[in-house]
Amino acid sequence: MNILIIEDEARIARRIERMIRSILGKEINSLNLCDSLDDGLKFIAENEIDLLFLDLNLNGKDGFDVLETVVSESFHTIIVSAYKDRAIKAFEYGVLDFVPKPFDEDRLAKALRRITSKDVSDTAIKYLAIKKRGKQSLIKVENIIYIKGAGIYTELFLQNGTKEIHNKSLENLRALLPDSFERIHKSYLVEMRNAKQIIIEPGSKYSLEISNGEQLPIGRTRYKNLQEKWFS
């Protein structure tokens, strides 16, 4: 895992670093520190990362200004900030976690666990930030019907019939989105309020009919779980 920490307080940056190393151990490929937003953004542009730790107030600058930029990227973002009151807004924008200062190793470990196992209790995400022709724009999560994985990025299919590209993988989006988004196939994540019925075709082929009439394939291994959870 490639990790970047953007934090202007040397002592705190090193604390985060030390703890991540202790939690993740050999899982870490690279771990870098930047003490300013500019350096951090430059690093992101030039290097592939999987996880970003971001302080919201850096050298008197508001990290929120870059939040929209970083959440539209493929990697997960964890905010480490003194401004607890901004957690809700951060979650709305699709950060993986918000770690308020001061923190200990347990809290950091909990945040890191979210990458793999989703903590259902608080998914307050309201928007997905996407990059469109170099500019950021926000898509309301409630407008998404389903998401299709397309290699390292994903395609978001919206209520108005349009399609947008997101830089995050289906796996990473799954971690951010609420439980109403169900993985029905290795390449499909559906907002289940839009699901109408399961269609069983000959040869044990299953598909899900959704509100706009489209039929999406259901993974063989996922059918049972899906049937039980949503249609029984």
Add this chain to the structure above:
Amino acid sequence: MKNYLYLFFLLVLFSSCKNERPEYFYDEQLVKLGDNPDWAAVDFDDSTWEENIDVVGQGVFWIRIKFELADIKDIQVDQGMMVGGSGSYQLWLDEKYLGQNGELQTEDKDEVPGTYHAFFDIPDSLLTEGTHVAAFRMTQQSDKIGQHLYFLIDNYFELTRAPLQTSKYMFLFAGAFLLAAVYFLFMFFSRPKEISPLLFSIVCVLFCSLLAMEYLKFFYLYEYPFQNTRMEIIGYLHISLAVLVPLFLMLQFSFPPKHILILMLILLGIIYYNDYNCHNSYDKVAKIHHKTMMIFSCLLTAYAVYKRKNGAKVAFAGVLFGYLLVHQLPHIENLRQFLPRFDISQFIAFVIIVLCMFYILTLKIREERLAYEASLVLSERLKNELLKKNIKPHFIMNTLTSLIDWVEEAPKEGVKFITALAGEFEILNEIADYKLVPIEQEIKLCKNHLKVMGYRKEITYKWEEWDIDMNEIIPPAIIHTAVENGVTHSIPNEEGVITFRLSFERNEKSKKYILHTIAEKRKESAIENTNKRGGTGLKYIRSRLQESYPDKWAISSQATRHGWETVFEIFV
């Protein structure tokens, strides 16, 4: 002859206090120097006598006045005669001796001056329809006043009572203004820097004095030479008011001092010119001074309205009404009969002006109180801001996070960190209640802050002082705020050091604190910085300087070869 003026003066007064005009006689005063008891006779042939001859100081002379009583119906019993005149005299009406006022000058005795006004009973039998003769045997030793004489005939009781009826209202006014004068004088004593209440107090005293002097004559029977002194005093009161009322208006409407000076010179010029031109006529000069004051006040308040000054509209309306009432409306033929004469109307105008001044002053005082309250709120807000500095989440949470780390990793250093933090809190707590603190304490605060930041950022912050005068005082936490900004926006040099150098300069004009931050400045971010924290810091510094040195400070900050420089300048 002055006597016409005096006559007119009194006529006006009496006419305004009573609808029914008392009989009043002044014409064909025939004068003759010399003394002869026969000159009191009704049918004495006075055809050789003259109207205008100089008799002052020339011993005994006689004045004979013939007058007609036409409508005898109005003339009832208990009639009296009020004489106003310059001199001591004995009086006969139709050869009947009525009495004496003062004692006439004789060869071996000086005159005992008569009172300016004197009252005589008239026997009922004397007042019949037809021609009557009043004969005065007089001396006038004092040359302070021109020779003149007039008399009124009316019900004796009315003669004495009617003027007092008018006077009572006037003295009511006078008393009210005297109280106002005392009140504003006390106000001035409590805040001697404010000149307006004093000025207003003086105007009130002058106005009260003017009323008193004008109406003095009705209840204080003074000797005739004093009449002149009285008129002079009234003249000076008019001049003083004509100067002070416009001055007050200019001060209240915040005219620039230069304009005030120029306008006052113009006003004084006009007053002097008018006074010089009309010096022989008390009444005319009073009127023209009054007119000058009203026109000037009208123009000043009109300008204040144009400049949208607080209260200007009401003041302008009041002054304009006063001016029209006294000086313009009486020129309209049909209106004249409904308007009070100058003697009354001038006081109405004065009352309006003083009330306007009162109003403006009250507004001003209210404004000042609001400004004072706002300054209190500001002080309180600044104090809060100062205290909040160290409990803002950014500061406290980052500090605590670092602190935990130090305690966990290097407990001994952690303890030093805690001590430094405690030091910073302690000083902030000490200085929070003061608008100015010793520079020594401010420096201590900065040093402590740098110690704390050193532990947090693991950067070596150095503090240097050049030529600091430890006796100086300064608003709390302003250098501290600049140091905070320096910490936030600076990158240390290769050795990991950022140096802050505070120096002090003093010259005749000002005191200067210069804070050098010797470091590299962080590049401005390409990302739009919407939350200008540096901006709030500067705002705090500005508010603090303005609070303690209103408009006598400057702050500048610029890049230098070695870093950054912030200059706090306080003008002496």
